[in-house]
Amino acid sequence: MTDTTSNKMWGGRFAAGPDAIMEAINASIGFDKRMAAQDIAGSRAHAAMLAATGIIDGSDAKAIEEGLLTILSEIEGGTFQFSTALEDIHMNVEARLSEIIGAPAGRLHTGRSRNDQVATDFKLWVRDQLDAAETGLVALMQALLGQAEAGADWVMPGFTHLQTAQPVTWGHHMMAYVEMFGRDLSRVRDARVRMNESPLGAAALAGTSFPVDREMTAQALGFDRPAANSLDAVSDRDFALEFLSCASISAMHLSRFAEELVIWSSAQFRFVALSDRFSTGSSIMPQKKNPDAAELIRAKVGRIFGANTALMMVMKGLPLTYSKDMQEDKEQVFDAADNWMLALAAMEGMVRDMTANRDSLASAAGSGFSTATDLADWLVRVLGLPFREAHHITGALVGMAESQGCDLPDLTLAQMQSEHAGITADVFTVLGVENSVNSRVSYGGTAPANVRAQVARWKDILG
Numbered sequence: 001m002t003d004t005t006s007n008k009m010w011g012g013r014f015a016a017g018p019d020a021i022m023e024a025i026n027a028s029i030g031f032d033k034r035m036a037a038q039d040i041a042g043s044r045a046h047a048a049m050l051a052a053t054g055i056i057d058g059s060d061a062k063a064i065e066e067g068l069l070t071i072l073s074e075i076e077g078g079t080f081q082f083s084t085a086l087e088d089i090h091m092n093v094e095a096r097l098s099e100i101i102g103a104p105a106g107r108l109h110t111g112r113s114r115n116d117q118v119a120t121d122f123k124l125w126v127r128d129q130l131d132a133a134e135t136g137l138v139a140l141m142q143a144l145l146g147q148a149e150a151g152a153d154w155v156m157p158g159f160t161h162l163q164t165a166q167p168v169t170w171g172h173h174m175m176a177y178v179e180m181f182g183r184d185l186s187r188v189r190d191a192r193v194r195m196n197e198s199p200l201g202a203a204a205l206a207g208t209s210f211p212v213d214r215e216m217t218a219q220a221l222g223f224d225r226p227a228a229n230s231l232d233a234v235s236d237r238d239f240a241l242e243f244l245s246c247a248s249i250s251a252m253h254l255s256r257f258a259e260e261l262v263i264w265s266s267a268q269f270r271f272v273a274l275s276d277r278f279s280t281g282s283s284i285m286p287q288k289k290n291p292d293a294a295e296l297i298r299a300k301v302g303r304i305f306g307a308n309t310a311l312m313m314v315m316k317g318l319p320l321t322y323s324k325d326m327q328e329d330k331e332q333v334f335d336a337a338d339n340w341m342l343a344l345a346a347m348e349g350m351v352r353d354m355t356a357n358r359d360s361l362a363s364a365a366g367s368g369f370s371t372a373t374d375l376a377d378w379l380v381r382v383l384g385l386p387f388r389e390a391h392h393i394t395g396a397l398v399g400m401a402e403s404q405g406c407d408l409p410d411l412t413l414a415q416m417q418s419e420h421a422g423i424t425a426d427v428f429t430v431l432g433v434e435n436s437v438n439s440r441v442s443y444g445g446t447a448p449a450n451v452r453a454q455v456a457r458w459k460d461i462l463g
């Protein structure tokens with residue numbers, strides 16, 4: 001139904017209220033109510049500053065503070081009546097404040113605009129999410145460290161092109177993800193530092209003639225400093241985009257790991273068993289245990305990356321400073337944040353609960369001529385052959401084993417010598433997968449000793 005009275009917050013020059021369709025496209029309260037706590041925190045800081053600078057009376061500030069606390073408890077208690085006619089969280093809170101405390105409520109918006117208000121609220125909200133992401137990433141990394149420590153010397157095939165390449169250790173593979181999520185963590189921390197400037201007090205766009213103390217509100221809200229340019233402060237959404245970029249890259253890492261878990265948990269691989277707690281069954285095929293959590297994590301990157309792209313598109317053509325287009329920022333960020341946190345938690349649960357099948361890993365590690373490089377390296381090291389020649393001889397031996405349906409260690413010494421007379425029985429010592437991984441002691445290599453050192457290093461970093 002169309003409201004015929006004009007908006008009580010800004011309707012002074014309006015004779016009629018908005019069309020119902022206008023209200024529907026304009027209102028953001030349906031989603032920005034998620035920023036209620038941030039909006040109230042921002043208003044409390046602003047009111048305290050207005051009183052401290054003598055812009056409003058202390059008694060008015062006290063009434064505002066008490067009224068805001070009442071509203072906070074109404075919202076937390078679920079009794080607050082949100083109104084679409086009041087558009088957004090900022091005007092819903094202010095209108096309720098005037099119902100509760102009367103005239104002093106009208107002084108709260110002195111030296112402030114919804115433009116700096118929404119930028120402040122949203123930054124505070126995103127900042128909380130960066131903290132939540134940090135917690136989620138650390139928990140996931142701890143779970144991976146647990147897996148890496150338990151299986152520091154378990155052998156498995158390492159792949160390139162999803163073809164067997166060289167044997168690696170389970171611990172090393174887990175630690176590869178620790179590195180990835182560790183970079184996500186550092187991106188989150190970097191973004192948090194950069195975003196920590198307060199827009200509050202930039203007012204509509206030009207600053208204000210009131211003697212506001214922006215340092216004071218910045219400090220009260222836990223910002224490092226006030227943003228230095230009022231135009232930039234109200235039109236900047238980099239913090240939201242950086243959040244979405246961090247989320248996108250992290251979701252991509254989660255997705256790659258999820259893809260490996262889907263492959264590894266299949267009957268053809270049997271590298272891991274996922275727990276019942278993180279699997280589902282089929283309604284028709286009784287034998288099935290599906291890795292749905294992994295599949296959904298793999299899919300989440302789509303919507304998170306979509307949110308990042310959507311907000312880039314919203315922002316790219318906007319002249320300074322605020323335009324209503326920017327109201328479209330929140331749903332994208334809310335959705336991406338919810339799904340990133342959920343994906344992190346689901347992955348952590350899966351990693352904690354999963355059981356690596358050590359025997360399957362080991363038997364797969366030895367197949368596919370995975371120690372061919374070790375053989376070539378032996379020819380270089382012991383016989384002094386150039387690597388290219390060693391590569392060629394080894395290739396011929398792999399061809400020989402393949403045509404006989406056996407693995408490299410199953411060839412006889414005589415067969416080996418048919419490709420190069422200098423080969424001795426010593427060569428067999430390097431064809432085993434255990435030997436192969438133990439030999440990869442170069443910094444960053446897969447040797448169990450390296451894996452244990454990296455586990456210790458990360459435990460130290462994560463504390």
Ligand code: ARG
Nearest residue numbers: 028088114115118322326327
């Ligand atoms: N609901 C608006 C948003 O989310 C708040 C800012 C409105 N500012 C304005 N000048 N209309 O962007």
